[in-house]
Amino acid sequence: MNETELDVVAVGNALVDVLSHEEHAFLNRSGLARGTATMVDLEHSDEVYGMLGPTTESSGGSAANTIAGLASLGGRGAFIGQVADDDFGRVFAHDLAALGVRFHTGPASGDLPTGRCLVVVTPDAQRTMCTYLGISSALGPDAVDDRLIAAAAVTYLEGYLWDQPPAKEAIRAAAAAAHAAGRRVALTLSDPFCVDRHRDEFRELVESDVDVLFANELEICSLYEENHFDDALTRVRDVCAVAALTRSEAGAVVVGDGEVHVVDAVPVDAVVDTTGAGDQFAAGFLYGLTHGLPLGVTGRLGALCASEVIGHLGPRPAVSLRELAGPLIAGA
Amino acid sequence: MNETELDVVAVGNALVDVLSHEEHAFLNRSGLARGTATMVDLEHSDEVYGMLGPTTESSGGSAANTIAGLASLGGRGAFIGQVADDDFGRVFAHDLAALGVRFHTGPASGDLPTGRCLVVVTPDAQRTMCTYLGISSALGPDAVDDRLIAAAAVTYLEGYLWDQPPAKEAIRAAAAAAHAAGRRVALTLSDPFCVDRHRDEFRELVESDVDVLFANELEICSLYEENHFDDALTRVRDVCAVAALTRSEAGAVVVGDGEVHVVDAVPVDAVVDTTGAGDQFAAGFLYGLTHGLPLGVTGRLGALCASEVIGHLGPRPAVSLRELAGPLIAGA
Numbered sequence: 001m002n003e004t005e006l007d008v009v010a011v012g013n014a015l016v017d018v019l020s021h022e023e024h025a026f027l028n029r030s031g032l033a034r035g036t037a038t039m040v041d042l043e044h045s046d047e048v049y050g051m052l053g054p055t056t057e058s059s060g061g062s063a064a065n066t067i068a069g070l071a072s073l074g075g076r077g078a079f080i081g082q083v084a085d086d087d088f089g090r091v092f093a094h095d096l097a098a099l100g101v102r103f104h105t106g107p108a109s110g111d112l113p114t115g116r117c118l119v120v121v122t123p124d125a126q127r128t129m130c131t132y133l134g135i136s137s138a139l140g141p142d143a144v145d146d147r148l149i150a151a152a153a154v155t156y157l158e159g160y161l162w163d164q165p166p167a168k169e170a171i172r173a174a175a176a177a178a179h180a181a182g183r184r185v186a187l188t189l190s191d192p193f194c195v196d197r198h199r200d201e202f203r204e205l206v207e208s209d210v211d212v213l214f215a216n217e218l219e220i221c222s223l224y225e226e227n228h229f230d231d232a233l234t235r236v237r238d239v240c241a242v243a244a245l246t247r248s249e250a251g252a253v254v255v256g257d258g259e260v261h262v263v264d265a266v267p268v269d270a271v272v273d274t275t276g277a278g279d280q281f282a283a284g285f286l287y288g289l290t291h292g293l294p295l296g297v298t299g300r301l302g303a304l305c306a307s308e309v310i311g312h313l314g315p316r317p318a319v320s321l322r323e324l325a326g327p328l329i330a331g332a
Numbered sequence: 333m334n335e336t337e338l339d340v341v342a343v344g345n346a347l348v349d350v351l352s353h354e355e356h357a358f359l360n361r362s363g364l365a366r367g368t369a370t371m372v373d374l375e376h377s378d379e380v381y382g383m384l385g386p387t388t389e390s391s392g393g394s395a396a397n398t399i400a401g402l403a404s405l406g407g408r409g410a411f412i413g414q415v416a417d418d419d420f421g422r423v424f425a426h427d428l429a430a431l432g433v434r435f436h437t438g439p440a441s442g443d444l445p446t447g448r449c450l451v452v453v454t455p456d457a458q459r460t461m462c463t464y465l466g467i468s469s470a471l472g473p474d475a476v477d478d479r480l481i482a483a484a485a486v487t488y489l490e491g492y493l494w495d496q497p498p499a500k501e502a503i504r505a506a507a508a509a510a511h512a513a514g515r516r517v518a519l520t521l522s523d524p525f526c527v528d529r530h531r532d533e534f535r536e537l538v539e540s541d542v543d544v545l546f547a548n549e550l551e552i553c554s555l556y557e558e559n560h561f562d563d564a565l566t567r568v569r570d571v572c573a574v575a576a577l578t579r580s581e582a583g584a585v586v587v588g589d590g591e592v593h594v595v596d597a598v599p600v601d602a603v604v605d606t607t608g609a610g611d612q613f614a615a616g617f618l619y620g621l622t623h624g625l626p627l628g629v630t631g632r633l634g635a636l637c638a639s640e641v642i643g644h645l646g647p648r649p650a651v652s653l654r655e656l657a658g659p660l661i662a663g664a
């Protein structure tokens with residue numbers, strides 16, 4: 001099955017998460033909308049940071065979290081994203097290398113620091129994010145290594161990138177390189193507000209360039225301006241070869257090859273922090289997809305990986321997903 | 333009772349902890365001795381870092397952890413320590429400011445980065461540390477603000493500082509300033525190997541300058557080269573006005589004003605990470621000492637604070653110690 005050198009190469013924002021527990025009132029004080037991801041400038045980021053209680057730092061970035069999860073499953077991944085030559089940049093690079101993920105985008109020089117995402121976790125385990133991209137906003141088509149793209153069965157792209165014109169070009173370049181090499185292109189819509197900002201372009205991109213689409217319920221409904229999940233599902237079935245639509249505690253619906261699989265969420269003892277749930281669903285799904293697992297099993301693997309990450313703080317697995325998945329991926 | 337503007341000013345290394353879970357075999361591979369704190373140069377630190385799995389970063393430093401705990405109890409604290417103008421330095425400063433701790437030692441310019449402590453947590457919940465001091469090694473007497481020292485009832489000093497000649501001078505300057513202002517001087521011996529390296533000087537320092545001594549069993553036995561805890565206890569009673577000697581799960585013995593209190597450890601459901609146990613014991617003890625609590629209650633408050641921090645990852649409290657302590661500090 002694995003005739004490519006790599007399973008997945010991901011292209012995304014290289015961020016360090018700065019995580020803090022806050023009461024609900026913090027969201028009002030800081031003007032952040034619960035559960036969203038807001039892009040801010042450095043001044044605004046520093047202002048919110050100054051309001052936060054003590055924080056912990058760990059590597060983040062949506063697509064980077066996914067590739068970390070893929071590596072934890074035993075998959076072979078690479079990452080393309082831009083860091084600066086600073087502490088956070090070194091942390092980000094270390095944490096991918098420690099998992100065996102190839103990350104050869106060198107640090108950029110200049111005044112912009114490595115990007116950071118302030119993650120506010122409220123008592124309902126919801127996370128509200130405030131991202132300053134920093135040097136990640138300089139990610140452009142030059143960073144896309146065509147040979148790396150060609151070496152991977154799937155190129156996985158992060159919708160968040162669409163906010164930055166050079167990164168948008170990087171997405172287009174990566175998709176073109178993947179298809180030129182006969183590989184598949186996967187995209188996550190990332191965030192409902194991100195979809196709102198770029199609906200027409202995303203629809204066109206999904207139709208023309210995306211083989212595997214990841215979206216949650218809000219995102220897919222926003223993309224097609226449908227009120228009912230089922231209607232959005234019908235729309236996407238006509239457009240994408242494979243789509244994985246996640247619905248939080250309601251599980252996921254996976255469509256592809258004329259099949260539809262309704263996947264239950266995996267129960268967890270306590271939801272601690274939902275950060276990374278979508279990212280880790282994608283990790284499991286991409287592993288299954290690139291290892292020849294049946295589509296239904298692939299969906300269940302995604303749900304299992306998502307369940308692990310919401311049981312603890314932080315957006316990346318705290319245990320070996322390969323051990324956790326056990327029989328689900330045996331022989332893959 | 334609180335006639336001073338501050339309860340405690342702490343002088344210590346300003347470090348960011350870089351924490352990783354590793355199997356026991358990692359200690360052999362990396363040459364680190366289980367449960368110890370080793371000082372290394374940047375090259376060695378980077379070498380060990382390169383061997384670590386994915387890490388999380390959070391503010392650390394022994395005395396800084398103590399002052400964070402004191403603030404969590406509602407105490408009024410300040411910190412003196414040296415950071416650089418980099419991401420880790422900003423993280424360290426933010427996390428103290430977020431707790432209301434005064435930290436006005438400005439970042440030093442130059443080539444040295446903010447210090448970091450690689451913390452390896454093994455499955456036995458033991459932590460093994462590998463510290464690169466970076467710019468913290470430049471901490472010297474110039475950083476000691478006599479007015480700040482005079483404003484605090486207790487000046488708390490970290491034994492780790494004794495490894496660096498300029499920091500040693502900072503300790504002497506801080507102790508002199510505190511006594512000149514009629515304040516008390518507290519010292520933690522920090523680490524048994526640190527005591528081995530500086531035994532004669534520490535004995536002289538303890539005898540001449542220390543009013544309140546913190547040590548664990550290994551440290552106090554090493555200081556007086558005694559094999560039995562009880563013999564070391566007898567020695568220290570003649571020398572220090574107050575001594576708090578911690579013994580892990582065996583609790584602590586607190587001596588002072590002719591009293592001896594044997595304090596039980598507070599049971600915890602699961603010991604997750606012992607990092608910061610001694611630091612948080614000192615936080616509770618210093619709070620009690622500066623708020624007129626009876627010596628036995630002061631010891632129990634230390635034990636309670638230590639029990640909180642070993643129940644989770646990281647060296648600083650994860651909950652409000654003031655709420656946790658409840659009736660123990662009511663009215664204080």
